[in-house]
Amino acid sequence: MAATATTHTRPTGITVGALILALAGVLAPTIAGRADAQTPVRGGTLRIGWIPDAKTLDPHFSVQFAERHVLYLVFNTLVGLDKSFNVIPELARSWQVAPDGKRVTFQLQRGVKFHDGTDFTAEVVKWNIDRILDPATKSPQRSQLEPAVAAVSVVDPYTVAFEMKKPFAPLLAALAERPGFIVSPAAVKKWGENFGQHPVGTGPFRFVDFVQDSRVTLERFDGYWEKGKPYFDKVVYHVVPDPTVRSTMVRTGEVDIATDVEAKDVPLLQADQNLRVSEMKPPARWTVLQWQVDKPPFNNKALREAIALGINREELKQVLLRGFGEVARGVATPGLWWQDPNLKGYGYNPELAKKKLAEAGYPNGFRYKFAVENTSQWIRQAELLQGQLQKINVTLDFELVNTADAYALIVQRKTNWTHTRWTQRADPHGLFYILFHSKGFANSTGYSNPKVNELLDRAAVIYEPERRKPLYHEAERLIVEDAPYVFLNYTAEFAVMSRKVQNWVWVPDLIPRFRDLWLEK
């Protein structure tokens, strides 16, 4: 599959700063939804109410969401993402894809230094990618590169080429996420297994300390390569596991900003004059029901359709999300370039559901075990579903599973019917392939549709978004119709901050980019 050569460049030098400031002035009102465009203020400390569970700050081993809240400040990725998931320059200032799609060449920023004083060069990029690809490293990020990257070669000190096993469009988006974080090779050699507690990157903030389950402290890196940035002198993350306490701390002024706020707390926070509540719009995470479609009883398509039609998603949204978020239709959430605006999804039609159930061979009703994650949020959802499905004579028998085990049980195919959620990846391949291709490593439903496989394989080797889009639309229609997953809701996400916090923007991967914020005096 041939791909035409594409080039992305960014001007360098003093003009960049001026350009960014000018752009910030123009874009700020639209982005933040405010009318007062201001120049960023330098100085001060940003105090963050941080979600728990960070284990390591080594991006190549990062699994937890909380870790990524910090990684984007300490490190840079090879390429970046904007708020619509377009790939933009970062440590690589431009790149070209060879006509056959099997070689991607990156030109790197010059004069970039790590916090330990070492230089960022093409050698460093090669070392980083080799580290992830080496099976002995056991990096969870390997899965995103290994299928396609054969080798990385140094062309000159500031040019690096990725040699591909096959054309692979998702490469660029992967390099904007965890596999693309560039760590200091010297620091990894120095700290060994303890690098995750002593991270060294090229990012705007230098690591100071990390007290497990308590806090992370960062301070401004004066040698940062993007002139004029960052704005804060210091950033402190305070671990606050309870969402209500987290938002309370913003109200008391103990922290400036908190994310992962619960929908139930939002009305109270919105009533507070000193706070701004930001809802992720459009939403970027979905909840689903899933089952094993290659085994009885759910290898019966009419049964799956009956259940999909028997769910009142609007009611789920009103009750569980307090009306925030959206009713889910398919794999792609609204606002992404690969989302299909014409996709309908399953509506709520209890009469048709009952007919389908009879057609499926269950005229007197259907009863089955349903694994429920043992947290109040998931239990509430399960109870609502139980009530709704009872009306079409489908009975759910709950089996509570520990949250920590829930995903392991799913991926090892030990639960047949359960619910789960996924967050958008920066490339459609991310979720489509791993969940719905018969070779996808996270395909836990046993779903296998040769037509879908073919469409996903074709889409992965085309680099132009416009040409990939129709293939994903078609695959998505087939997936929704086959119903290995029943899509429930696009969930609402909230951040709450003091009115002094400026320049907050959501990216659809839901990872806060604290590095661009500043505090009004």
Next chain:
Amino acid sequence: MWVFVLRRIATMLFAILFLTALIFVLMQAVLGDPVVLMLGRDADPATVARLRQDLGFNRPTHVQYLDWLGRLLQGDWGRSFRTPQPVLEAIIARLPVTLELTFLSLVVAVALGVGLGVLAAVRPYTRLDFGISLLTAFGTAMPNFWIAILLILVFALHLRVLPSSGSIPFVEDPLGNLRAMVLPAITLSAAYFSNVARLTRAKILEALESEYVRTARAKGVREARVLLVHALRNSLLPVLSVLGVSISRLFGGAVVTETIFALPGIGILLVDSILSRDFPVVQGVIIVITVGVFLTNFLVELAYAAVDPRIRIG
């Protein structure tokens, strides 16, 4: 005395061995392996399989257990599966927070408990006594996560006099550290000071009826001395035994309190480690807690002997 100490240590070692073996078998039998959790949703099966093999999860349970025990005896507590911090380092980093929290809770429990108990006993069946009864009934009945949220609402949100969450190392800012500990310590001690107060009140009332108090009063001893020396000292014995039992339960309560107030103590470490099947850390924490509980019980027994001349250890 020495026989007593040696017997205690032997019992403790046996308990540790038994507990770690039990936990090991339970964690492996009831729950899955930690590899999927360690690598998350993005890891491919090849990486999962490789990590599982490197960590030795393919071996039979008893081989894994004996391997761990062998290393422990050589002083190697292992590394956490998650962080991957050395286990001993992780525990030592958390221990001060939990010790401080339990110690302060104990101080609050004793000071408030005995104080309120004495007050109530001095003025039995008055409004004061009734008020104290009501307070202690609440303290016993309300779950501590609820008390924590009420305290945060009142003292952090409305009055804004104390921080709602988090902790500051004592060496960095002693006053800030203590301020951050006030609400957690009160939360954790609520059930205990209530128990101590009710028990103290009942025992003092009982003592005040007794013949030795009547004798003391008849001799013309001042009422304050009767109360604080004669009655209180004899009433403290059952209080002491309640406290002895409480200390091990405080460790349990510390888990909930640490979670709500985001205190990086050993309670959170234990819960997190169990949930993520971080076996080396779970075992390490179990050992530390077992030793801690045995030591405090031992000290309580010694204190018993000091307070009650009828008890002699040896």
